Structures are given as structure tokens and as C-alpha cells.
Amino acid sequence: MPRRAAITLTSSHGYGPSWLHLVREPVENLRQLGRRAVLALLGIAVGCMAVVALLNIGHNAEREAMNVFKGMGSDLLVANVQIPGSGRSEALPNVATLDTAALRQAIPDITAAAPLILTSSDARLKGHALSTTILGSNADLPGVLDLQLAQGRFLSQFDTHSTHAVLGANVAAAWENAGIHAQPGDRIQIGGYLFQVIGILQPAGQNPLLPAPPDDAILLPLEGMRRIIPSPQITSVLARNPNGATLVQTSPALQQWVEGRMPGYEVNVQIPRLLLEGMAKQSRLFSWLLAGLGSIALLVGGIGVMNVMVMNVAERRREIGVRMALGARPRDIARLFLLEAVVLAATGALAGAAVGLIMAWAFVHYSGWSAFSFSAAALPLGIGSAIATGLFFGLSPAMAAARLTPVQALRDA
Amino acid sequence: MQRVHDTDLIRLENITHAYATGASSQAVLYDVSFSVPTGQSCAIVGASGSGKSTLLNLIGLLDEPTSGRVLLAGEDMTNADAESRAIARNRIIGFVFQSFNLLPRLDALDNVALPLLYRGIPQPQARQAALTQLERVGLSNRSHHRPADMSGGQRQRVAIARALVGEPSLLLADEPTGNLDSQTAQDIIGLLLSLNRERGTTLVVVTHDTGIADRMARCIQVRDGRIEEAGHA
Numbered sequence: 180m181p182r183r184a185a186i187t188l189t190s191s192h193g194y195g196p197s198w199l200h201l202v203r204e205p206v207e208n209l210r211q212l213g214r215r216a217v218l219a220l221l222g223i224a225v226g227c228m229a230v231v232a233l234l235n236i237g238h239n240a241e242r243e244a245m246n247v248f249k250g251m252g253s254d255l256l257v258a259n260v261q262i263p264g265s266g267r268s269e270a271l272p273n274v275a276t277l278d279t280a281a282l283r284q285a286i287p288d289i290t291a292a293a294p295l296i297l298t299s300s301d302a303r304l305k306g307h308a309l310s311t312t313i314l315g316s317n318a319d320l321p322g323v324l325d326l327q328l329a330q331g332r333f334l335s336q337f338d339t340h341s342t343h344a345v346l347g348a349n350v351a352a353a354w355e356n357a358g359i360h361a362q363p364g365d366r367i368q369i370g371g372y373l374f375q376v377i378g379i380l381q382p383a384g385q386n387p388l389l390p391a392p393p394d395d396a397i398l399l400p401l402e403g404m405r406r407i408i409p410s411p412q413i414t415s416v417l418a419r420n421p422n423g424a425t426l427v428q429t430s431p432a433l434q435q436w437v438e439g440r441m442p443g444y445e446v447n448v449q450i451p452r453l454l455l456e457g458m459a460k461q462s463r464l465f466s467w468l469l470a471g472l473g474s475i476a477l478l479v480g481g482i483g484v485m486n487v488m489v490m491n492v493a494e495r496r497r498e499i500g501v502r503m504a505l506g507a508r509p510r511d512i513a514r515l516f517l518l519e520a521v522v523l524a525a526t527g528a529l530a531g532a533a534v535g536l537i538m539a540w541a542f543v544h545y546s547g548w549s550a551f552s553f554s555a556a557a558l559p560l561g562i563g564s565a566i567a568t569g570l571f572f573g574l575s576p577a578m579a580a581a582r583l584t585p586v587q588a589l590r591d592a
Numbered sequence: 593m594q595r596v597h598d599t600d601l602i603r604l605e606n607i608t609h610a611y612a613t614g615a616s617s618q619a620v621l622y623d624v625s626f627s628v629p630t631g632q633s634c635a636i637v638g639a640s641g642s643g644k645s646t647l648l649n650l651i652g653l654l655d656e657p658t659s660g661r662v663l664l665a666g667e668d669m670t671n672a673d674a675e676s677r678a679i680a681r682n683r684i685i686g687f688v689f690q691s692f693n694l695l696p697r698l699d700a701l702d703n704v705a706l707p708l709l710y711r712g713i714p715q716p717q718a719r720q721a722a723l724t725q726l727e728r729v730g731l732s733n734r735s736h737h738r739p740a741d742m743s744g745g746q747r748q749r750v751a752i753a754r755a756l757v758g759e760p761s762l763l764l765a766d767e768p769t770g771n772l773d774s775q776t777a778q779d780i781i782g783l784l785l786s787l788n789r790e791r792g793t794t795l796v797v798v799t800h801d802t803g804i805a806d807r808m809a810r811c812i813q814v815r816d817g818r819i820e821e822a823g824h825a
Binding site: 197508586589 | 695
């Protein structure tokens with residue numbers, strides 16, 4: 180009797196378990212592995228949770244830091260004027276005015292410039308006194324700092340010698356809280372003078388590079404500062420260069436110009452944009468550092484997976500032999516154990532990612548930061564690296580299982 | 593690929609097998625040659641350690657001989673790789689082990705269906721075929737029991753159903769009744785022989801029980817790594 184079957188005896192066409200079966204079997208095996216699987220899963224989950232949570236927290240921290248500094252214009256230059264060393268202050272004459280038109284002429288890239296004179300004083304409106312910052316500047320200040328008016332108008336070049344004042348948003352709000360409504364036309368008393376309110380600013384936000392936030396100040400014309408302090412002194416010059424390409428080059432020119440007008444003083448120019456970029460870079464670095472920390476947790480979880488898989492292969496050696504006897508090829512055995520490792524890691528990764536997101540949200544929420552912002556990279560990165568870890572650490576036990584010969588596997592231990 | 597004796601399902605030529613033990617190696621089979629024609633029932637007997645299980649492992653493609661040729665269904669499997677050997681085991685051989693070797697996690701039905709799943713048959717069809725085989729061994733009412741919930745005889749019958757599900761041309765049984773009481777053992781051997789008779793499945797049984805050996809058509813005696821035909825009808 181000739182046997183036709185012999186022709187196709189070892190043909191592998193269509194051989195091997197279906198993908199459905201390939202996936203279903205590891206899930207079932209792990210379910211029955213019980214607590215040990217849960218422990219390995221926990222390791223991966225903690226790792227993935229750390230990656231997802233830390234990346235999200237880092238991302239939100241970065242956003243929060245950027246929010247604080249958002250008020251700093253991206254095309255601003257801040258020249259700070261300081262008295263060099265000590266003991267020489269008497270020798271230096273006070274400088275209370277600067278010709279900003281000349282500055283714009285000297286450095287054409289600068290479109291607006293505003294010197295600042297700063298002091299603090301009590302201001303009295305309708306009998307209610309408020310301790311506040313008095314900021315002397317010129318008509319260019321709104322252009323330099325993007326200040327918007329809520330009411331009235333800003334100081335103009337024709338106001339230089341008048342007793343006019345503009346209120347910062349917080350100053351007006353402070354009086355409002357005390358039950359006094361401030362509006363243009365009101366008269367406030369600062370020092371021995373009465374000033375007429377001509378405008379109230381909208382909130383402008385924080386800018387740590389400014390000597391004082393305009394929100395918290397009453398703004399007077401630069402020349403009028405002499406009415407409040409006997410010897411006013413310019414402490415900073417703000418300038419705006421909307422041409423981003425020459426922003427950095429303008430900095431030494433500005434420094435030179437200010438030094439020329441204020442001989443003997445120490446001038447240094449800061450560029451908020453560079454500072455902002457540096458900070459963004461730093462917080463990104465911080466984020467990656469945190470992610471690296473998470474990766475270490477993930478690595479430890481991966482070793483847990485390897486441990487379970489090595490034990491798994493050792494305990495099921497006989498099963499491997501039986502499967503081989505029934506027709507499992509080495510690759511079927513490798514797939515079985517590799518998929519178990521991957522299913523283990525994937526389950527852990529999903530659980531960890533969910534917990535990580537909740538943790539990051541809770542952290543952001545209880546830190547009192549602004550609304551939680553979801554880091555898009557965190558989920559694929561966290562889950563992906565967790566599954567890759569499972570795959571990597573599951574590979575060696577799976578290959579070891581596949582390399583067994585049927586007799587080795589079936590032999591009694 | 594040379595096909596010499598198409599009527600011989602199993603053909604061993606000058607098989608020598610040795611196990612490496614440390615630096616030296618210990619030979620268990622010396623220059624063994626024999627063939628089993630299709631449809632024959634054959635017992636391999638011998639004392640423990642005589643090499644009879646090794647002989648069965650070589651026939652079953654579970655092990656490779658140190659030298660010599662193994663031909664199954666006319667195909668030379670001596671130099672086949674692990675993958676081809678696995679496929680050949682699945683397509684032409686059904687194994688029945690002394691310790692049943694059912695997978696404890698699977699119920700009777702899925703244990704029996706397993707060889708078909710490796711063959712690429714979808715699970716519903718595989719389970720249907722498995723149920724048919726469980727009916728044949730009289731265990732259709734136990735299909736959803738785990739091995740742990742069954743008696744030794746029942747487990748061995750599940751194992752036989754698993755060996756049969758792929759419609760193999762060769763049944764290899766290694767001490768199939770070694771863990772069973774004598775009455776159950778007689779039933780199991782009766783079942784194996786009826787399969788041999790009714791379906792022409794070639795049957796090779798390793799046993800040290802002469803009562804079982806006597807019920808086979810042929811008996812090969814292994815003694816100290818060599819074989820001799822024990823002449824009985």
C-alpha cells in the first residue's frame with residue numbers, strides 16, 4: 180500500500196497554531212499561574228506607572244514654570260543699572276532721565292525703550308491708604324511690556340510734567356476690595372502731591388526679570404518722580420527688539436549705550452527669551468531624568484518577569500516535552516513563552532499606565548497648579564517600553580525552552 | 593530521498609545510540625536494524641535499562657541516533673531538523689506515555705484537541721474532532737473534566753484519544769499500563785489492539801509485561817543494547 184502522505188510529511192505549509200489560539204493560550208496559562216503572575220505583573224506595572232506619572236508630572240511642571248514666565252516678552256531686553264561696589268555711591272551723579280529717542284536712533288532694531296525709576300510709598304484714595312510701588316516710566320512702557328488699558332488712557336509724552344498717574348490692575352483691585360471704586364478722574368495722594376488718575380491697566384502677569392510687576396504699581400511719568408523722592412535714579416531700561424534674529428546682538432549695543440549715558444554705573448543686559456529657553460531646556464532635562472528613574476523601575480520589573488518566566492519554563496519542562504511530542508515546533512514553544520511574557524508585561528503596562536495617569540493628575544491637582552495637561556508622549560513611551568522590557572526579558576527563557584530536545588524535556592527531572 | 597520498502601512504516605538501519613556522560617559516552621544501543629510493516633502490532637520488551645525506551649524515542653523522532661538511519665513512512669528522518677521532525681510527529685505518530693502526560697491546566701477536550709491546533713486546524717473543528725475521539729474511548733461525558741479529576745484509566749484513555757485525534761498511522765506506547773491496575777491495563781491494551789485491528793494503525797508498545805507482549809503480533813526483545821526477535825506467533 181503506497182503512502183501518499185509521505186510526500187507532505189514534513190511540509191510546513193499551513194502548519195502551526197492559529198494566531199487566535201496563540202494569544203488565547205498565554206492568557207489562560209497566566210490566569211492559572213495566579214499570584215506569581217500578579218507579582219511579576221506588579222513589577223512591570225510599578226515601572227510603567229513611574230514612567231507615565233513622572234513624564235506627566237515633568238510635563239506639567241514645565242508648563243507651570245512656563246506659565247509663570249509667559250509674561251516675559253520674547254523680544255524684550257532688560258538692562259539693569261547698578262552702583263558698582265560700595266563707598267563710591269556719593270561720587271556718582273544720579274541719572275533721572277534718558278533720551279530714548281536717541282537710543283532708538285543709535286540702535287535702529289530697538290522699536291521702543293522705557294527707563295524705570297522705582298520707589299515705594301503710601302498712596303491715599305478717598306481716605307484709604309495703600310502701601311504700593313511707584314513706577315516712573317515714559318510713554319513707551321505699554322509698547323515695551325504689551326500693557327493694555329482697562330479704562331482711560333496711558334501716560335503720553337505730553338504728560339511728562341503733569342501730575343497724572345495710571346493704576347496697575349492689582350492696585351485698583353486692592354482699593355476695590357476696601358470698598359473704594361477707583362476710576363479715571365479720581366485724585367490720589369502720593370507723598371505731598373495729588374495725582375489725577377487717567378487710566379487703569381489690565382492685568383499683565385508676572386515677569387520676574389522686571390524690578391516690579393506693573394500690576395502692583397502706580398505708574399507716573401519719569402520726570403514726575405522728583406515729586407516723590409528727592410534724588411530719583413534710573414534702575415533699569417527696558418527695550419524691545421521685535422527682530423528675533425538680531426535680539427542677541429542688540430544686547431551689547433544696548434549695554435554700551437546705557438553705560439555711555441550713565442558713566443560709572445554697572446550695566447548688565449538680560450534677555451528673557453534666552454532665560455526662557457534655558458529654563459525650558461532644563462525642565463525638559465528634568466523630565467527625562469524622571470523618565471530615566473521610571474526606566475530603572477521598569478528594568479527591575481523586567482527582571483521580575485524574567486524570574487517568573489525562568490521558573491515557568493523550568494516547572495513546565497514536561498509540558499514542553501509533551502507539546503513537542505504532539506507536534507509543537509521549537510518556534511511554537513518559543514512563541515508560547517514569549518507571548519506569555521508579553522501578555523504579562525502588557526497587562527502590567529496598562530494597569531501601570533492607568534495608575535500613573537491618576538497619580539500624575541492627583542499630584543498636579545493637589546499642587547494647586549493650573550489644569551492638568553496630558554503629556555502625549557508619556558503613554559506610548561511608558562506602555563511601549565514596558566512591553567519591550569517584557570519582550571526583552573522573556574526572550575531568553577523562551578529561547579531556552581525552544582532549544583530543549585523532546586527527550587530532554589520529557590525526561591524525569 | 594530514497595524510498596526502499598514502501599510497506600515498512602518504520603525502518604531502522606544500523607542504529608547506534610550513546611548518551612554522553614561527562615567526558616565519556618555510554619552506549620545504549622549497538623547496531624540495531626529492524627523494520628515494522630504497516631498495520632503490524634509489535635511489542636518491545638526488555639529489562640529496565642536495556643534500551644527499549646531509547647529505541648521507542650528514536651522511532652518516535654523524540655531523539656536522534658548517534659549513527660544509523662531512521663526511516664518513517666519511507667522518508668529518511670535521520671538528518672531532518674527539529675521543525676520537520678515536529679511536523680512529522682504531529683502527522684504520523686500518536687504517543688501514549690506511561691505517566692499519561694496530559695496538560696493539567698487543560699480539560700480532557702482541550703488536551704485531546706491540542707495536536708490538531710498545532711496542525712493549524714481552527715479550535716471549533718479541533719474540539720469537534722476531539723469529542724469524537726473521546727466518544728470512541730468512552731469518555732464523552734468527561735470532556736470538561738481536568739486530568740486531576742479523573743482516574744488513571746480515564747486519564748490514559750484521554751491520552752489515547754489525544755494520540756488518535758490526528759489520525760496517525762503509527763501509535764507508540766511506552767509502558768501504557770505501567771501506572772494502572774491489571775483490570776484497567778487489560779482494557780487499555782484491548783482498546784489499543786482494537787484500533788490496530790479495525791483501523792490498521794501500526795502499534796508499537798514498549799512493555800516489561802509478558803502478558804501484554806503476548807497479545808501483540810510480534811515481539812522484539814532488547815537485551816544490553818541489542819535486539820533479538822522473540823519468536824511467538
